[in-house]
Structure formats: structure tokens, C-alpha cells
Amino acid sequence: MxxxxxxxxxxxxxxxxxxxxxxxxxxxxxxxxxxxxxxxxxxxxxxxxxxxxxxxxxxxxxxxxxxxxxxxxxxxxxxxxxxxxxxxxxxxxxxxxxxxxxxxxxxxxxxxxxxxxxxxxxxxxxxxxxxxxxxxxxxxxxxxxxxxxxxxxxxxxxxxxxxxxxxxxxxxxxxxxxxxxxxxxxxxxxxxxxxxxxxxxxxxxxxxxxxxxxxxxxxxxxxxxxxxxxxxxxxxxxxxxxxxxxxxxxxxxxxxxxxxxxxxxxxxxxxxxxxxxxxxxxxxxxxxxxxxxxxAAQAELPRLPWPRRRELVALGLTAYDAGVLTAERELADYFDAALDDPSRAKALCNWITGELLKLLNASERGVADCPVTPAALAELVGLVEDGTLSGRVAKVVLDEVFRDPSLSPRAIVERDGLRQVSDADAITAMVREVVEQHPEQLAQLLAGKDKVRGFFVGQVMRASQGRANPQLVQRALATVLDELRAARGEVED
Amino acid sequence: MPDAASPLVRELASLARLELSAEEAAGFGAQLETILGYIQRLQSVEVEGVPEYLTAEQVRSGLRDDLERPELDAEQALAGVPVVRDRLVAVPRFKD
Amino acid sequence: MGAAGDILELSARGLAAAIRGGELSASEVARAYLEQIDALEPSLHAYRRVTPELALAQAAAVDDARRAGQALGPLAGVPVALKDIFVTEGVETTSGSAILAGWIPPYQGAHARRLAEAGAVLLGKLTMDEFGMGSANENTPFEPVHNPWALSHVAGGSSGGSAAAVAARSCALALGSDTGGSIRQPASLCNLVGLKPTYGRVSRHGMIAFASSLDQAGPMAREVGDAALALGVLAGADPLDATSLDAPVPDYLAAVDQGARGGLDGAKIGVHRGALELEGLDADVRARFEASLTRLEDAGARVVDIELPHFEHAVATYYVLATAEASSNLARYDGVRYGHRSAADSLRQTYEATRHDGFGPEVKRRILLGTFVLRAESYADYYGRAMKVRTLIARDYARAFERCDLIASPTAPIPSWPLGAKIDDPLALYLLDMFTIGANLAGLPAISIPAGFTSAAPRLPIGVQLIGPRLAEPALLGAAAAHEARCDWHREQPQLLEARA
Known part of the structure; x- marks a missing residue:
């Protein structure tokens, strides 16, 4: 103006x-x-x-x-x-x-x-x-x-x-x-x-x-x-x-x-x-x-938004994210309490500003009433970052902790056997199985319809109940396809 | 010395929301003039560097704790209000 | 005992002792006083409202408690009355103004509460100058009070109803309020002891404000011991008054007894001689004052000269500050939430008509003056300057008390005057406060005590004032008791009662 x-x-x-x-x-x-x-x-x-x-x-x-x-x-x-x-x-x-x-x-x-x-x-x-x-x-x-x-x-x-x-x-x-x-x-x-x-x-x-x-x-x-x-x-x-x-x-x-x-x-x-x-x-x-x-009053003063925003940016967050996290003191305090490893700041921020706020909004609750403790969220983020949990399963686990805060993410993972499968041989075996079960789609894929690749990844993820490491699935699928192409080439020759 | 005649009295009465008859205004004007004339003597006192008196200056802080102390119920408090409408204190309508 | 006359002649202290000892019942005492009120009120007009049902119920409760062997308070069964400036829950409280006529307070003030807790029996509410503004009780929409010593004369003000009632034995003890002398001046005009405590010594919660930085409640009594007894009940911190002092409350009665036994040894009484030379000091008043000094010397005190360099500025300072605060304190009387409302079409007219109809001329005069001194354009020259002179006046007293223990002066420059004689000259009336105002401006305790009578008829009482340093009430009461022990004036009965007898 x-x-x-x-x-x-x-x-x-x-x-x-x-x-x-x-x-x-x-x-x-x-x-x-x-x-x-x-x-x-x-x-x-x-x-x-x-x-x-x-x-x-x-x-x-x-x-x-x-x-x-x-x-x-x-x-x-x-x-x-x-x-x-x-x-x-x-x-x-x-x-x-x-x-x-x-x-x-x-x-x-x-x-x-x-x-x-x-x-x-x-x-x-x-x-x-x-x-x-x-x-x-x-x-x-x-x-x-x-x-x-x-x-x-x-x-x-x-x-x-x-x-x-x-x-x-x-x-x-x-x-x-x-x-x-x-x-x-x-x-x-x-x-x-x-x-x-x-x-x-x-x-x-x-x-x-x-x-x-x-x-x-x-x-x-x-x-x-x-x-x-x-x-x-x-x-x-x-x-x-x-x-x-x-x-x-x-x-x-x-x-x-x-x-x-x-x-x-x-x-x-x-x-x-x-x-x-x-x-x-x-x-x-x-x-x-x-x-x-x-x-006495000075001793009890909280840290203010601007210094905290600067600290967050120093941790690698964007200014935008720093602004979102510091909009409310409760949220900023939550972030601070959940941050057990500075290298995970960005991931933690994404989990808080994404899934956690979505859950809070859906249940019309403020951060102060968040059922998921900062420690529980930190544990969850840790499980994702060290490869134990896939992001997709982690969302499900967060949902469950949100509903029943007495459960810890790790306990849910152990109870339901949700560890991400990162064993390349096991994943390759799953891929072979899926490929064999779907000859029609395989034919399309081999005919060059690359879109069908996603179908197979999806089938493997479903077969593994979401636990398969998606990157490994992609890699295994590529390997299996190469093998099949090679085998077919031999036949045609 | 200020002119304590009628315009001043009118202005003061207006500030203080006092209706005054012409007779009252004239009478008060004359009396205020006399009294203000007497008060003029204060202008001769040397007050350079003298602080204004601190009323109620004392050791006690005079602060209270933030605790509710039920004193009287609202019905009792409203009982003496001249005009009440639906629990609200009513006055002739005015514009904001 | 039992003859009504004997009951009425007992001091409050004596009554309390007789009731505690079972020689008198609180109920018979209350009845004796209620009969006295009935008999005298038509000529006295000291009461705005008498509360016989309440008094008899409170008296019966004291008698019941005594019969049940319960501990009795220091004022158990003593019939008291309150100036109508004190808020009494459920009992109409007007502060002498038509604007509050019919107002029944929904809460209890500190004074009525403390007196009731001490076992006192409330006889009623006493007339006063409207909102405490006056020296003769003539500033009232109700009947002006008459002086029991000469019915054609004023009883003083603004606590004139309190003074008349105590002097006429229409109550054993009364509460007054003092902004510029309103306890001490009527006490001196009615042959009483009137004590204005140190500012903050007694709570102001439930005392309808005139000038908040000057107002102080205090007892009016026939004897020094009665005033001490009442002060002991009233004094002390109150969480509902941020200006109340939390200094410990000493044993005032012990100070009285010590003074009465002659203990003024070495006490230095300061006199500002210059003040006695000012125009308008009555010859009898001056003579009685000198005689009182001699009496204090007889009791062992030494009289010394002191200077109060800003003495003659006190009245002007007071009338700037008191009216400024009054104009502010009286802004709440707008007819919106309580009290009188004049019907009018617009809000503005409602305000102006309500305040026109509800306030009397002296109140309006002071509101106008107070509004003037607080206006932005006159603030520095008037209010600001007066607050500086107030500092100088307070310093004068502090310096004087380096040379003496108490300061003595006449209480009022003249004895009582005929009703109506001075009503048209506000400034002349303001100047009558010259001896009393200083203690209010400096927040000091002061007492007026009986000092004899005029030499010519009508025989009118004259008082002498003692002022002490902050919280020196024990010294004031001791000196007053020493003076009282050397004269009999406090035992004299006003003509009104002699005529009845």
C-alpha cells in the first residue's frame, strides 16, 4: 500500500x-x-x-x-x-x-x-x-x-x-x-x-x-x-x-x-x-x-521468540519453521524438550509442524494438552532417523501413542514387529515372490510401461505390512528386472 | 489572579457535571473570587527545589495477594441501583 | 446502681467495667440512653437515625454472653453512636447528604465492625456537615444540630452531631472524622475530648471520603480514658485500606493512667507564639490556653518556644488540597449506581440535575474550587504548589519536634457562635480551622481537651489542642490525662441537662 x-x-x-x-x-x-x-x-x-x-x-x-x-x-x-x-x-x-x-x-x-x-x-x-x-x-x-x-x-x-x-x-x-x-x-x-x-x-x-x-x-x-x-x-x-x-x-x-x-x-x-x-x-x-x-522476577523470565528463532535457524531450520515453532511458547518449549540430538532438529521440526500439529488440530487440543510427551516424540524421530522405522509406519505409531500415551513408540514397534526390513536378501525374496504372482503386470513392465513399477513397490510394501525399506525395495526390483530381462534375452537369442 | 466570574464558574460546573442556576453561578463566582484571592498567598512561598508531599508514604507496601474474597453477592450489590434492566444498570440512552 | 442519671454520668470506661462486673446490664444501659435520646432529640437534632432495635439486640447479646460466662470485649455493652460518614451495613448511611438519602450499605465498614466485635452497642447515626464539609453542622439538608451548652449556638463541625450527642449524654462515646479539625473543633465547642489519630492509624475503609489524604477517624468522648479505650479498639492495620499503618497498637489506657498519676516529668511542650498574635483569636480562648499551659507545667512539663514558619499558609494549602480531593471523591455521586437520581431526558442532564439536586451549596462550592485547582492550566500553580507547601509544613513540624515532645495551641480561635451567624461567609469559617489543619496536612496525631469556659454568658466551652509526632498517641493521651487530672471541667453537665434535672 x-x-x-x-x-x-x-x-x-x-x-x-x-x-x-x-x-x-x-x-x-x-x-x-x-x-x-x-x-x-x-x-x-x-x-x-x-x-x-x-x-x-x-x-x-x-x-x-x-x-x-x-x-x-x-x-x-x-x-x-x-x-x-x-x-x-x-x-x-x-x-x-x-x-x-x-x-x-x-x-x-x-x-x-x-x-x-x-x-x-x-x-x-x-x-x-x-x-x-x-x-x-x-x-x-x-x-x-x-x-x-x-x-x-x-x-x-x-x-x-x-x-x-x-x-x-x-x-x-x-x-x-x-x-x-x-x-x-x-x-x-x-x-x-x-x-x-x-x-x-x-x-x-x-x-x-x-x-x-x-x-x-x-x-x-x-x-x-x-x-x-x-x-x-x-x-x-x-x-x-x-x-x-x-x-x-x-x-x-x-x-x-x-x-x-x-x-x-x-x-x-x-x-x-x-x-x-x-x-x-x-x-x-x-x-x-x-x-x-x-x-526475583528476572530469575523467572522465559527466553523470548527472537533469540529462540535465531537459535533454531542456527540448528538448520528455515526462518519460516523457526517462526512456526516459536509462535507459541508451549510449542517452542515442546521442541526444546524433544530435541535430544541437534542433528535431528530438522526432522523433529517436520514431525512437530506436520503430523503432531495435524493430530492436535484434529482433536482441538493445544500443545499444552498434547498427549505425546516430548520424550516419546524424540524416541519416534530417533527410530525413523536410525532406520528402525519407516516414515509411513512411524505415522501409524504416532497415531497410536496419541490415542494411548501410556505406550512408548519403541514398545509399539516391538509389540507389533514393525521394524523396517532392511535385509536386502529378504527384500529381494519378497520382490521375486510378488513378481511371480503378477505375470500380467510384469509383462507390461517389461514391455516398457514404467508406470507399473509403482504397482510392484506397493505390492511389496503391502506384503511387508509397510515394513520394507522402500529404497531397498526399489533397488531389489531393479535387480530382479535386470535378471529377468537378461534371462529373456538369452531365450530370445 | 484568575477571573472567577461567571464564564469560569460555568466551565468548572460543566467539568464537574453540576447544573447551576444563574443565581447560584453568580454567588459561587463571587465566593470563588474571594477564596482564590486568599489562596493567592501561596504564590509567595519559596518552593524552589521542594518536592511535592508524598501522601501515604510509609513502610507497608499496601499490596494484597491475588485471592478472591467474597464480600457481598451481586444481588445485594445491585439492590441499591436506581434503575436495573435484566441485571444491567440502566441510564438514559447515550451515544458512544 | 440503676438510676438512669447515674448510668448516664458514668464514663464509657466505667460503664464497661460495671457491665463486665455485673453491676449493670447492657440492656438497662441501652434503655437509659435510648430514653435520653428520646427526651433530648427534639431540641438537639444530634441523631440522623436512631437504631433502638439493633441497640437492644446487641445489648441483649452482651448480657447473654456474660451470663454464659463468655469473654466480653473491651467495649461490651457501651452505647456508642457513629457519625453518619461511617458505613453501617443495613443501616442508612448518608454522609449528611441528600444525594445518599435512603442509601442502605450492603457492606460493613471497618469502624462499625471493630466496634461491634468489641461488644459496643450501636445507638444510631449522628448528623454532620454534608460530606464532612463545614465547621458548624449547618451545611446539611437535614436539621442543624444544636449545642447542648447553649441551644441557640452551633455544636461545631463537621462532627457536630457526635459532639452534641456525647456532651448531652445521648451516647457514651461517639466516632467522628477529622479532615481539617472536624473531631477536635466540635469537641472544643462542646467540652469534650476529641482525638484525631496519626494518618493511617485507623482504617478509612467504610468512612465515606471527603479528602483521602487528610481524613482520619477518631473517638469523641467525655474523658481522656474513654478516647483511649476506643482508640485501642479502632487502631490497627486493615487489608482493605492500603494507607493503614501496621505499627503495633500500644496500650493506650496504660498511657492514660500513667499520665493521670502525674507522669509528665521533663516533657517539653512547644508553643508557636506567633500563631497567638494572629488576628481573630478570642481573649477568653487565649486566657484558657495560657491557664492550660500552667496546668501542664504543674504536671511536670516544660514549655518551650518553637517556630512553625509556614503556619499561616496552612489554611490556603488545605483548601487547595482538600477541595481537589473532594471534587474527585464526589465524582462517583452521579445517580447511576446508588443514591439519588434526578429524572431527566439525557444522560448529561441526569448527571447535572442529580448533582444539582443532591449536593448542598458548600459541597458545590468545594467541588468547583477543587475542579479549578486540578484543571490542566491551573494544576502547577495551585495543586502542585500546595503539595510543595504541604511538604514545607510537614518539615516545620518535624523540625519543631526536635525541640519539643508535644505542641500546644488553642483548638479553635473562638468559642461557639449563634446558629446562622457565619453561614454566609465561607472564608471566615475556613479561617477558623487554622490551628487544627496543620496536623492533617502533616499526618500527625492531635487531641483537643476541655480547658474551661468563656467568662461571660452564655458559658461556652473552650478547648486546647496538643499535637504529637507520628504515632505518639500514648504521649498525647498521657499529657491530656495529666491535664484532666488537674481540673473538673469534664465532669460538668451542659445547661440542657441541668435544666432537665
Whole structure:
């Protein structure tokens, strides 16, 4: 989508709901969905006399995110109140962090598609800050009423604010995907855009190429899917480019995206923007995160997708495969656990991304619920690689282990006598037998109908119950045919 | 000193979602002017380099464990809501 | 024992002992107080709501427990009443505002819970200035309270109902809340002991917020020992208040007894003389203050001069910060989830009409002022600057406490005044808080104690205030007890009761 006249500048504000048992500031159950207004308590409703008490686990989750993104964690940060009147905001203010957030700086790595020769090249998108806050409830509108459900009110959020360093809608989507992968690696959020546990507002501006100053930006609110995120940014870029082409100014505004028309439209302009009257939250002490807390969180951080992708490529995998394996931490961990011999990395990868994921998808299970242990898969791959099992039989064995994880591949092989037959004499004997049983097909083959060769290989494989080493079968068939031709030539002579 | 006359009072009342009669607005305007005049004295205090007071600064972290603590059931909580429709809190319809 | 008059003259501490010892039943005590309330309320208006069924049931439970040989709590059978700012589960709680009229809290606040666990008997909820904003209990959509010492006069505020009820023997003990002097000033106007603890010493959970960084709950009592008894029950960390302190709770009664026996040896009482020269200090108040200093010296204390360089900025600082927090804390009263809702066509009109109809003039005034100081364009010059001056004020006290153990001053610059006399001059009323506000800004404990009466009629009570360093409640109570041991004012009955007798 090149708009060659202007450089596109995008910054994202991403809200991510932290996965905790209770809300940010009260001991009220916190889960998605369910009957309206069933997960509310006195604090959630903003009843008089109630006070916020921050959730240690929510802060710990937020801390881990800041640490993996390389942010500077502030030893002392402040809660702040942001005021506006809205029925889904129970107290008339939202508790957030304003001028003293708990984390500043940091960056998220996204793929650098400009570096065509290096599929693992990345571009660092620097962050301005991350802060914690509580969510609002949800309003729906019907007839003469607007109706409010406070189940979501008070849910713990982190807001990750990037610098305006993204240069296209595709990069914005990449950024969201990387961020989603990271928070899922950390296990701190479901990060599901459709369910609203990952949400995004995009600040978009255009400027002439080479201009030092940023253009006037507009903020597109509530982008709740990857598809809409890209489409909305593209639509907004078109709108702003049209204005600039006509010599009209872009007015700083808050926009919404209409997917039906594929257009952004102005919700309100900056002049109508509220004065939020931020001030330090007096109901809570400042938040202190000391060195011991940071060290404890640091000690439990997982390895991140980009370093793991590089390690996988170093093992001989393609960048594509490395991307598939690291899309989920569970899958990457599974691969690591199953990799007992680095020389088998490629084979293991193929088994995981091929057969295993097929079985998981068919049974609608995630990697975390995979019945085949990494050790069992490693054993299976080992059996294939050392020639004990044919690939075809190995698939059958994997099926069986998937159905009954109490069995090991080796045990199944022994029980059913599935070892690949690699004894050339035995295979030659089988080939002779099959050839003798099918004189008609033999005649066709000898007459030059080479297609029939496959029929004989198939017959041998069937006779061996799939155990015959296919390469040896091919070789034996060739030998037997040569013998027959030779014998026939003698007769004709 | 800011002009605490009616336009300011109107703006503040709007921010605070307070309906005010003309009489109230005029009365509050005059009183705010007096009070703000008194508060002006703070401008004479030397505060260079002085940090803002840290409220509730203390040893205790003030954090809680992530444990659910059933406090009141949702029915009790909803009992005091002025207008409820199908478990939802109802207000006059507004646009997003 | 048994004569109602005798019961009503017992201190809370004395009542608790008599009930524990079986000399009195909790039920007869509760009945005596309920009769007193019935008799006096028409002229006093101290109660917003009386809860006789609850009181008699709680009293009966105490009597049952005693008969069954169960251990009794420290306040078992003592009839108490709560300022209506305290949330009481199942009992209407309004914080003195029409916007909460009829609101029945579905949860129990920390104060009502702790008092109930200590065996106290709840007589009802006491009137107050709306949301704690006022000095005379005249900022109310309900009846203003009258001072039992002179019915034509104010009882002070905002805990005026609490002060009037305790002074009139309409409860043995009451809870008030103090944001800028709202416990101490009415205590001084009604001849009571009023204690504002260190910020965080008592939970704020279930105390309807006025200004969160300044609000603190505390007891109002006829004697120092009663205040100590109540503080022991109320103090301590609360997991539902992140600003509550988890410092150990000392034996406050022991500190009182030690002080009463004369143990002020060597204690240094600091006096900021400059404050006494400020305009508006009543001559009787000044004379009673000097007399109290002499009494403290008699008890072994030494009076020293101290300086509080930013003293005269305290009122301005307070009215920036308290109104800012109030404008924020009162944003939740929008008619959506609880309380009053005015019918209107649009959401915006619903908000504006609800808040117009539900809030009284002083609350609106403070919301407007608080909204002003928090606006983006005035924040730095007002809120930000006031928060810096607050630091300077807190430092002034810290420095003063390097030279002395406690700081003494009058509680209020003037004694009580006739109802209605000052209602139209908000700034004049704000200036009456000049002695009490510092302790709130610096988070320090402070107590007001009876210090005598005006020389001319009507004979009106005057109080003296002591301020201590953080968590120095034992020292405050000890000094207050030493002072109390050297005078009889706390035993005097208001005219209202003398007339009845």
C-alpha cells in the first residue's frame, strides 16, 4: 500500500488485560464473559467508603513485561486519578499512572522486511512507557436506555505506549503480533483481540519524506482485530493523504473505523477533548518495586521468540519453521524438550509442524494438552532417523501413542514387529515372490510401461505390512528386472 | 489572579457535571473570587527545589495477594441501583 | 446502681467495667440512653437515625454472653453512636447528604465492625456537615444540630452531631472524622475530648471520603480514658485500606493512667507564639490556653518556644488540597449506581440535575474550587504548589519536634457562635480551622481537651489542642490525662441537662 508522497508515522497504545484471579484493586473475581454484573463487589461499583488495594500479582505480571521488553523499572511510581464522567466508569475517575509510570523506555522487535537477504533481521520499535491501570465496564445501547455491565470494571490492564516509530499498517500488525506472542510467553495475559484482552489505539500521521517534524496525528480508537487494525490504519492514511493532497490541514482528532465502509470518521476533535484533571491517587501509597523484587522476577523470565528463532535457524531450520515453532511458547518449549540430538532438529521440526500439529488440530487440543510427551516424540524421530522405522509406519505409531500415551513408540514397534526390513536378501525374496504372482503386470513392465513399477513397490510394501525399506525395495526390483530381462534375452537369442 | 466570574464558574460546573442556576453561578463566582484571592498567598512561598508531599508514604507496601474474597453477592450489590434492566444498570440512552 | 442519671454520668470506661462486673446490664444501659435520646432529640437534632432495635439486640447479646460466662470485649455493652460518614451495613448511611438519602450499605465498614466485635452497642447515626464539609453542622439538608451548652449556638463541625450527642449524654462515646479539625473543633465547642489519630492509624475503609489524604477517624468522648479505650479498639492495620499503618497498637489506657498519676516529668511542650498574635483569636480562648499551659507545667512539663514558619499558609494549602480531593471523591455521586437520581431526558442532564439536586451549596462550592485547582492550566500553580507547601509544613513540624515532645495551641480561635451567624461567609469559617489543619496536612496525631469556659454568658466551652509526632498517641493521651487530672471541667453537665434535672 505505498502512498509515495508521504511517510506514514504510527504509534500504538496497546491495552492488555493481565491474567489474574482478582481485579486490579479489589479482591473481586475477574474473568471474561458470563452473566452481566455477577463479578462485582463494593469497590467495583464505586460504593462510598470503599478503597483500592493493588493486586501484587498484577504488579508482578506488569513487572515481568517491563523486564523482558528492556524497560527501565522505576523504584517508585505513582498511581493517579483520571477524571471523566461515563456510566461505565464507577468512581467518576479511573485509577491509572500518569506522570510517574512504573516502566519507561524499552523496545519491541518486529521483522524488518526491508532486509530481504536476512529473514531474521529485526527492527526495534522503541517504547515510551508502560503503565498499569484499571479497566472500565461495558455499555450497550437499546431502546431508550443505555445498559452497563461492570464485570470488566476494575480488571487489571497494562498500557504499552510505543514511540511513533512504526512506518506502515503492516508494521503495526507485526508489532501487535510480537507483543501478543511476548505476553503469552510470559503467561501474563490471554492477549486475545476478539475477547478484548488485547486492544489497540493507533496514532497516525503523515509527513513529507525527509521532514523532521511530525505531522498532525489522529488517534483511531478501539481496533479490536488484526484485520481491522491494518485496514483502519490504511483507511486513515488514505484520508489524511487526500486532505494533504488537496492542501487542507489534518485536524487533531479522535477517529473511529467503520469496517462496512472501510473508512475512518471523526469522533471528536482536540478542542472538544476533556480535561482529565490528573492528580496523584491519595488512597494508595506510592508503588515501590525494589531490587529484590526485580531480581526475583528476572530469575523467572522465559527466553523470548527472537533469540529462540535465531537459535533454531542456527540448528538448520528455515526462518519460516523457526517462526512456526516459536509462535507459541508451549510449542517452542515442546521442541526444546524433544530435541535430544541437534542433528535431528530438522526432522523433529517436520514431525512437530506436520503430523503432531495435524493430530492436535484434529482433536482441538493445544500443545499444552498434547498427549505425546516430548520424550516419546524424540524416541519416534530417533527410530525413523536410525532406520528402525519407516516414515509411513512411524505415522501409524504416532497415531497410536496419541490415542494411548501410556505406550512408548519403541514398545509399539516391538509389540507389533514393525521394524523396517532392511535385509536386502529378504527384500529381494519378497520382490521375486510378488513378481511371480503378477505375470500380467510384469509383462507390461517389461514391455516398457514404467508406470507399473509403482504397482510392484506397493505390492511389496503391502506384503511387508509397510515394513520394507522402500529404497531397498526399489533397488531389489531393479535387480530382479535386470535378471529377468537378461534371462529373456538369452531365450530370445 | 484568575477571573472567577461567571464564564469560569460555568466551565468548572460543566467539568464537574453540576447544573447551576444563574443565581447560584453568580454567588459561587463571587465566593470563588474571594477564596482564590486568599489562596493567592501561596504564590509567595519559596518552593524552589521542594518536592511535592508524598501522601501515604510509609513502610507497608499496601499490596494484597491475588485471592478472591467474597464480600457481598451481586444481588445485594445491585439492590441499591436506581434503575436495573435484566441485571444491567440502566441510564438514559447515550451515544458512544 | 440503676438510676438512669447515674448510668448516664458514668464514663464509657466505667460503664464497661460495671457491665463486665455485673453491676449493670447492657440492656438497662441501652434503655437509659435510648430514653435520653428520646427526651433530648427534639431540641438537639444530634441523631440522623436512631437504631433502638439493633441497640437492644446487641445489648441483649452482651448480657447473654456474660451470663454464659463468655469473654466480653473491651467495649461490651457501651452505647456508642457513629457519625453518619461511617458505613453501617443495613443501616442508612448518608454522609449528611441528600444525594445518599435512603442509601442502605450492603457492606460493613471497618469502624462499625471493630466496634461491634468489641461488644459496643450501636445507638444510631449522628448528623454532620454534608460530606464532612463545614465547621458548624449547618451545611446539611437535614436539621442543624444544636449545642447542648447553649441551644441557640452551633455544636461545631463537621462532627457536630457526635459532639452534641456525647456532651448531652445521648451516647457514651461517639466516632467522628477529622479532615481539617472536624473531631477536635466540635469537641472544643462542646467540652469534650476529641482525638484525631496519626494518618493511617485507623482504617478509612467504610468512612465515606471527603479528602483521602487528610481524613482520619477518631473517638469523641467525655474523658481522656474513654478516647483511649476506643482508640485501642479502632487502631490497627486493615487489608482493605492500603494507607493503614501496621505499627503495633500500644496500650493506650496504660498511657492514660500513667499520665493521670502525674507522669509528665521533663516533657517539653512547644508553643508557636506567633500563631497567638494572629488576628481573630478570642481573649477568653487565649486566657484558657495560657491557664492550660500552667496546668501542664504543674504536671511536670516544660514549655518551650518553637517556630512553625509556614503556619499561616496552612489554611490556603488545605483548601487547595482538600477541595481537589473532594471534587474527585464526589465524582462517583452521579445517580447511576446508588443514591439519588434526578429524572431527566439525557444522560448529561441526569448527571447535572442529580448533582444539582443532591449536593448542598458548600459541597458545590468545594467541588468547583477543587475542579479549578486540578484543571490542566491551573494544576502547577495551585495543586502542585500546595503539595510543595504541604511538604514545607510537614518539615516545620518535624523540625519543631526536635525541640519539643508535644505542641500546644488553642483548638479553635473562638468559642461557639449563634446558629446562622457565619453561614454566609465561607472564608471566615475556613479561617477558623487554622490551628487544627496543620496536623492533617502533616499526618500527625492531635487531641483537643476541655480547658474551661468563656467568662461571660452564655458559658461556652473552650478547648486546647496538643499535637504529637507520628504515632505518639500514648504521649498525647498521657499529657491530656495529666491535664484532666488537674481540673473538673469534664465532669460538668451542659445547661440542657441541668435544666432537665
Amino acid at each position: 505505498p502512498i509515495p508522497d508521504y511517510e506514514v508515522v504510527i504509534g500504538l497504545e496497546v491495552h492488555c488485560q493481565l491474567a489474574t484471579a482478582t481485579k486490579m484493586f479489589s479482591a473481586c473475581a475477574c474473568s471474561i464473559g458470563g452473566e452481566p454484573n455477577t463479578r462485582i463487589d463494593a469497590y467495583t461499583l464505586g460504593l462510598p467508603g470503599t478503597l483500592p488495594v493493588p493486586n501484587r500479582v498484577a504488579v508482578d505480571h506488569a513487572l515481568r513485561l517491563a523486564l523482558v521488553l528492556g524497560c527501565e523499572v522505576q523504584p517508585l511510581s505513582r498511581w493517579a486519578r483520571k477524571h471523566y464522567f461515563y456510566p461505565d466508569l464507577p468512581k467518576g475517575y479511573q485509577i491509572t499512572q500518569s506522570d510517574q509510570p512504573y516502566a519507561t523506555g524499552g523496545a519491541i522487535e518486529i521483522p524488518d522486511h526491508a532486509a530481504a537477504d536476512d529473514p531474521l533481521a529485526t527492527k526495534r520499535i522503541p517504547l515510551q512507557r508502560i503503565h498499569m491501570e484499571e479497566d472500565a465496564g461495558k455499555s450497550t445501547h437499546t431502546g431508550e436506555h443505555s445498559l452497563v455491565d461492570y464485570n470488566r470494571a476494575g480488571a487489571p490492564l497494562v498500557e504499552i505506549v510505543s514511540l511513533p516509530a512504526l512506518r506502515s499498517a503492516a508494521e503495526a500488525a507485526d508489532y501487535m503480533r510480537e507483543l501478543r506472542t511476548i505476553v503469552r510467553y510470559l503467561g501474563i495475559s490471554e492477549a486475545n483481540m476478539e475477547e478484548g484482552t488485547l486492544r489497540c489505539d493507533a496514532n497516525v500521521s503523515l509527513r513529507a519524506w525527509g521532514a523532521a517534524e511530525l505531522g498532525t496525528r489522529c488517534e483511531i480508537k478501539n481496533l479490536n482485530s488484526f484485520k481491522f487494525l491494518e485496514a483502519a490504519i490504511q483507511a486513515e492514511v488514505r484520508r489524511q493523504a487526500d486532505l494533504l493532497d488537496r492542501g487542507e490541514p489534518v485536524v487533531q482528532s479522535t477517529m473511529s473505523y467503520d469496517p462496512g465502509r472501510d473508512q475512518t470518521k471523526v469522533m471528536r476533535t482536540k478542542e472538544a477533548a476533556a480535561d482529565y484533571r490528573y492528580f496523584p491517587e491519595p488512597d494508595m501509597p506510592p508503588l515501590r518495586i525494589d531490587a529484590a523484587w526485580i531480581a
